[in-house]
Amino acid sequence: MRTRLLLALLVTPTGALADQDSNLQSGEYEVQMPLELPHVEDMNVQRAAKVCITETGTHGIVVLSENNPLVRCPAQNIKESAGELTFDLICEGHNQAVASAKFKLYRERFDGAFNMKMGGKNMTMTERQSGKRVGDCANQPRS
Numbered sequence: 001m002r003t004r005l006l007l008a009l010l011v012t013p014t015g016a017l018a019d020q021d022s023n024l025q026s027g028e029y030e031v032q033m034p035l036e037l038p039h040v041e042d043m044n045v046q047r048a049a050k051v052c053i054t055e056t057g058t059h060g061i062v063v064l065s066e067n068n069p070l071v072r073c074p075a076q077n078i079k080e081s082a083g084e085l086t087f088d089l090i091c092e093g094h095n096q097a098v099a100s101a102k103f104k105l106y107r108e109r110f111d112g113a114f115n116m117k118m119g120g121k122n123m124t125m126t127e128r129q130s131g132k133r134v135g136d137c138a139n140q141p142r143s
Helices: 002-011 018-020
Strands: 027-036 045-053 075-081 085-091 100-107 107-118 124-135
Touching: 018 085, 045 124
Parallel strands: none
Antiparallel strands: 027 045, 027 124, 075 085, 085 100, 100 107, 107 124
């Protein structure tokens, strides 16, 4: 009976070892990034980028779409719990861009999206991201 209980804790999502799988490992990630614009059919704007993921804060997860003012905006309300990361990007000033981010973190991959409102333009869009670890960051010391 005791062995079955220990085994159940190890293989169920609430078990201690199962939780370790949701700790995002630092390193270089290749990120697929489709951009979705409402009411625009056949927008298939798909891009790939490589980013260096860290162990703290937003983990280095950033908006990757080109010419996006949110790249320079600070992250606020960062929360990470049970393998889920959420935060907001809020640019300073009146009528500036804002975004909310929600990502699911796994050991060597992450999936999520930035829901963005582009300030005075009254334009909304979603940048979905799916990242997979491909190795160490180029400037990361090897252990």
